[in-house]
Amino acid sequence: MINKILTKVFGSSNDRYLRQLRPLISRINDLEKEIGVMGDGDLKAKTVEFKERIAKGESLDDLLPEAFAVVREAGKRVLGERHYDVQLVGGIVLHQGRIAEMKTGEGKTLTSTLPVYLNGLGGRGVHVVTVNDYLAKRDSEWMGEVYNFLGMSCGKIVHGLDDRERKDAYGADITYGTNNEFGFDYLRDNMKFEKADFCQRDFNFAIVDEVDSILIDEARTPLIISGPADISTDLYVNVDRTIPQFKNDLHYTVDEKSRQVSLTDEGVALGEKLLNVDNLYDPANIEKLHHLNQALKAHVIFKKDVDYIVHNNQVVIVDEFTGRTMEGRRFSDGLHQALEAKEKVTIEKENQTLASITFQNYFRMYEKLAGMTGTADTEAAEFKKIYDLDVVVMPTNQPMVRDDYADVIYKNEAAKYRAVIKEILEMHNSGRPVLVGTISIDVSEKISKLLKKEKLAHEVLNAKHHEREAEIIAGAGQLGRVTIATNMAGRGTDIKLGEGVVEAGGLHILGTSRHESRRIDNQLRGRAGRQGDPGSSRFFLSLEDDLLRIFGSDRITGIMDKLGMEEDEPIEHSMISRAIENAQRKVEGHNFDIRKHLLEYDDVMNKQREIIYQQRRDVLAGESVAEVIQDMFDELVDEVAQEFYQDRIDAKEWDWDGFSARMGELFHHVPDWSEEERTGLKADTFREKIHDFVTEKYRQQDDTNGAETQRQLEKLILLQIVDSHWKDHLLSMDHLKEGIGLRGYGQKNPLNEYKREGFELFGSMIHTVKAQTVSSLMRVRIVHEDEVERLEQERRRKQEEESRRMSQLGADGRDGESQPIVRTGEKIGRNAPCPCGSGKKYKRCCGKEN
Structure with a gap:
């Protein structure tokens, strides 16, 4: 109350700011x-x-x-x-x-x-x-x-x-x-x-x-920029075949507010029977459970010509806010593949994240x-x-004279559409242009069919006709023109009134339902009344509209029944308008929570991304990374010294076999110290001895490859290893995020757990990068003088190919796909004996170098 009085006396903060200018x-x-x-x-x-x-x-x-x-x-x-x-x-x-x-x-x-x-x-x-x-x-x-x-x-x-x-x-x-x-x-x-x-x-x-x-x-x-992961698409087809046997409420339940589907106990039992598994929740079958959930979601929640269209044998996402098709974009987590299986089109492989960032x-x-x-x-x-x-x-240049009529609500959709067509015909007969706003493609096409029955010429603008978007919208203000637009596509193009339209009363905006966001409704309404032009707007609703149906129309239905209102008789009441606005506020708040949640998780990744990207930029900007490499050597030498030094124990009793294995693993060389050299070692002298040994061996690398060549190799190898492990880390973080919500059942904050484990994963990745960079640099041998140049040319060629691929938008909402890696020769398991004959596991030997 006090705020209202103060605003009347002094003006709002917005008014005061504008006065200052x-x-x-x-x-x-x-x-x-x-x-x-x-x-x-x-x-x-x-x-x-x-x-x-x-x-x-x-x-x-x-x-x-x-x-x-x-x-x-x-x-x-x-x-x-x-x-x-x-x-x-x-x-x-x-x-x-x-x-x-x-x-x-x-x-x-x-x-x-x-x-x-x-x-x-x-x-x-x-x-x-x-x-x-x-x-x-x-x-x-x-x-x-x-x-x-x-x-x-x-x-x-x-x-x-x-x-x-x-x-x-x-x-x-x-x-x-x-x-x-x-x-x-x-x-x-x-x-x-x-x-x-x-x-x-x-x-x-x-x-x-x-x-x-x-x-x-x-x-x-x-x-997101991603590349295809090595996962077969057959499972999507097999799971999709089972979906028709699942019945709503018996085998699964639907939450339309959160757009989720959940299996019941009967649904789990049916899934186990159809997929021929004993327990869907066994770790070995988690992938099948995930595919089953996504397939159900694809069939029950996602509607053709509303959430997506099928065009050129592809499932193409439709933007829920603009009604435009989102060519090349894909739903993540296997959902897009489930939709492809549902629509019987070619199934593309799932993708692995290579780089990502939120708009925030x-x-x-x-x-x-x-x-x-x-x-x-x-x-x-x-x-x-x-x-x-x-x-x-901002204030308008000319006073706003548009008439915004109250919403009218009908008992069912059929009655609403009859009223919509009636109003369009009335406006058209008076010479006024009409812009009809719909929230989905199928509604726009339904209105179009009804108008064709009335033999009324009109234009339809939705995701299927977006090529002519600007042209259609620009002509929507001509005398007697009728235009149907999905979610007010065509933003950014003015609708200028044609000759005689001002005298007829200007452009009329007709909304066929309320969007879940008030902003989208305001955008539609705002197409009329530009620069002081006359115009009007009205929204037509029914109790069967998603917004009213999901967010509680029972009270409104009760009122209409008590009043004995006929099907074609609309209701207009301020209570109804407030109920609709409250429903929209709830959805807006829910969507804000989703965006805030996404940002909180991406903030964890953002700090890690900044560190990696800054490190890459520093490496690329400098002539040499010798200082960075030296720091890596020093840290690893410290680590080995601390790991194998044992105070108060005779040096002869130390784990020298373990020490030799560790030195060979990290530095590719094992010191051949006599018993005399091992005797009486202290922490400092032990560390210095390792450092001198490693430094001498690395100096020999300069002699073997040439100092200038070795400096080039340091840069090349460091970047390749950082990039390789950063991609693996992104995949690990994706997997961590998928399951972290379950921590809530253990009375733990999932976000805090994600931060803690994400930090541990990042620390582990950094250590691995250092170890593999040093190990690779100690092993690398240049056979021919032009080998570095050849490697550089090959790398640049691959990078240019990848850059071209990345320029094509691809998976998980927005990203660029890279080509699958083509394996040459037989695949070697990580735990299989290394084919080089060392006796070690492949992952501990040549596989580690690779």
Whole structure:
């Protein structure tokens, strides 16, 4: 109550912040006349002047009024568009590292040119992040005219570019690209073997367009680069054949809220019978149990033409937020293969993670981050907690005059669809264009069939027609036009009203159901009423809609029954609207928890990833890694000395056989010390003796291979071993994460257990890297002088092939697949005797070197 009174007297914090910017807007406007009389050459020369002033120590904040005035004038001359005052405010908000919530049609793309130009003057690069390749290409070419006019370079990162093209684009003052491309380029760079091959440079400043879509909606799925694991696909087919025999409630239960399926005791017994196993929970059968759970999920939870489509003999994911197909992306953990078995298409192998990062941790690497969208305020708390970003709600340039009608609710879907068609026909007959929003492909096609029966011409935009997305959306405001869009695909394209539409009443938005997120509904609604245009919106719901059915429509059904309402009679009541909004809040909170949970686990991996990637960069940046290698030798010498030194025991009684084996394993050489040399050894002298022996043997390696060649080998071998074990470590961490939730049953915090065991796994990996690097360097022999060069060329060839493969998006949501390893010769088991005849196990001998 007190807060409401204070807000009325002093205004909200948002209002107070906007008032603080007024003097700055006045200064920019005062410069307009002065800048306006400059010739094109003088205007372009301002860029050089600004850069010189920055070099002398002037801050970007000091330059802001002049820089913004220069960009405004360039926009008028090049694009014929002048920045409104509210766009100047938006530019300041973005420059200060905040999120600007600007209504649809307010000109976010033009607004971004102001902070992009200003921050690009520092020469460290500015990234503008968009949701798809079309917008990255369009905006870089469209706004690029302004930057080029002012003497700034502009590049774009889109799918299909090679490394040279990417490096050129990142080298520009301003770079446009999609969130996926930026993230994958970061992962790919950190898998390369030459610093000169890196495409990206500093993470200086990024502006994220449609920031809610990228940093909230897409943040539930990490970016992953993976390669196929060595697992047969036959099991997926065998398990899929059994699924028709499982019955709901008898053999399994469904939790629609969490989208999970659980086997009952009867289901487990049936599974054991059908798969011919005694106990599904026996460790030997865990894989079959996992496949059975995923197959059930594929059949019961995941619906064709809602969650995915089948196209060109492939299962293609449909983005639940935009309705777009996600070509090349795959569900993880065998779910995608289960869907492929269900749909009887070719089953691709499961993948092993080679590199991964979440969008949260990727974008938090930028020194300054900003964003813009039409809908961010409902997620302001998450933006602040995860990204430390404040949301500023911008005023509109023209007053908003759109009529937002109350929701209408019907008893069942059939009645709802009859009412939807009736309203579309009424609006069409009055000449008003109608944009119909649906939450899935099958609903959009159902509406389309009903309209065809009425012989009403219309356009359908969903994942099956996304190639014409911009064209369809751009024409949705023409007189009498009817457009059906799934989840408001086509964001980023303005709907401008055609001739006679304003007089008819403007664009009408018709929602066929409520989305689980209020933001998605607001995005749909926001397509009407741009720049003061007239328009209206209404949502049609039924008690059979998922949102109402899952989150409690019993009370509402009871009210409708008591009132004796007919099937085609709608209900409109504020209580109903509040119930729907509360349901949406619950789902939003649940999704926030999922994203927070993902981030907490990725933070563990992020610390490890930073250490490995920084180590790789240090190795690649330096001429030599001799100091790093020497530290490894010293640590291993200390380890051996501590392991075999025994105080108060005669040195003759020490475990000299164990010592010899350990020295041979680590350093490939065993000291042949006489009994006299072994007598009276103290801790320090024992360590020094080992150190001198190892140092001398390694010096002999320099003599054998050549000092210069050995330095090259140190770099090459270290990187190869680090990369190999990092991939294995990622797989181990994946397996750890899969089972860690069970620790909760033992009254242990799964996250704390994951941190503890993840730390132990990482420590073990680091030790193994050191031991194998030293061991390999002590053994390596160069037969021919050109051998190092040949190895380097072979490595670069493989890396280029892998880079090309990685540029194709692949498994687990978003990633690039690498080719399976082709084995030559017979496979040797890790515990089998080594074929070299040493008598050791393969894993302890040649297998370790491999």
